[in-house]
Amino acid sequence: MWSFTSDVEEYAAVAEPFLLGDPVRNTVALTVLANLRAGMPVKDPRFGWWTVDGEMRGAFFHTPPHPVGLADMPVEAVAPLIGALGGALPAVVGRVELTAEAERVLGAPERVVPERLYRLGTLDVPDVPGHGRLAVPADFPLLVSWYHAFGDEVRMPDADVADRVAQRLAARELFVWEAGGAPVSLAGLSPAAGGVCRIGPVYTPPSCRRNGYGSAVTAHASAVGLAERCDEVVLFTDLNNPTSNAIYQSIGYEPVSDYAHLTYS
Secondary structure (H helix, E strand, O other), X not given: OEEEEOOHHHHHHHHHHHHOOOOOOOHHHHHHHHHHHOOOOOOOOEEEEEXXXXXXXXXXXXXXXXXXXXXXXXXXXXHHHHHHOOOOOOEEEEEHXXXXXXHHHHOOOOEEEEEEEEEEOOOOOOOOOOEEEEXXXXXXXXXXXXXXXXXXXXXXXXXXXXXXXXXXXXXXXXXXXXEOOEEEEEEEEOOOEOOEEEEEEEEOOHHHOOOOHHHHHHHHHHHHHHHHHOOXXXXXXXXXXXXXXXXXXXXXXXXXXXXXXXXXX
């Protein structure tokens, strides 16, 4: 049975202990929860949890305009959730077995982005010219332009890029790789949630690619995370990009599970 609320603290009281049972696979759900508690603005959020005989077995979250997020849940909970949400969803993201059931119920989506969740094993720092550093306010215009370019490349633009970059700069979540006296690549590092930090986005402008800067800045941000902020570091990759998947594995990231992002409108 699904229960619903728009109250963050009510949802947290019920769902957080369940989500913390697997903080790696529930990294997005826990990060969203942490951001909401920290004051992240959101309009018309909706949260829910699935119980069987009084025991919690699953959770979902929706913070428009972002997709409906399927956290851990049994496959049989997906169809009742979609029905309770009105049967028409603009976008859904979750593990592939859950999104496959969503696709069965909702029909073929306009777009499917296959993703893979990786967890860092032993970090292998690449030998790349330059150095990593925390991004600073002077980097703001460049980072905003890179965020826009990243959104265009992955076809997931963000309407509030400037605000998002400003917030992440203030929270010390953005890192750059600098070579030849100038930033050449970007990596974000989410705050720890359940002891887990997540890398993303990672972006290198086309003119600076094929030099190892993306792997270098990812390794730098990962090292900072492990040294100062969290117990584990994870990241998601687009499986349609074999280059990035190979790069992350080369510095020590190991596959955990596959996900999909379905877009209907």
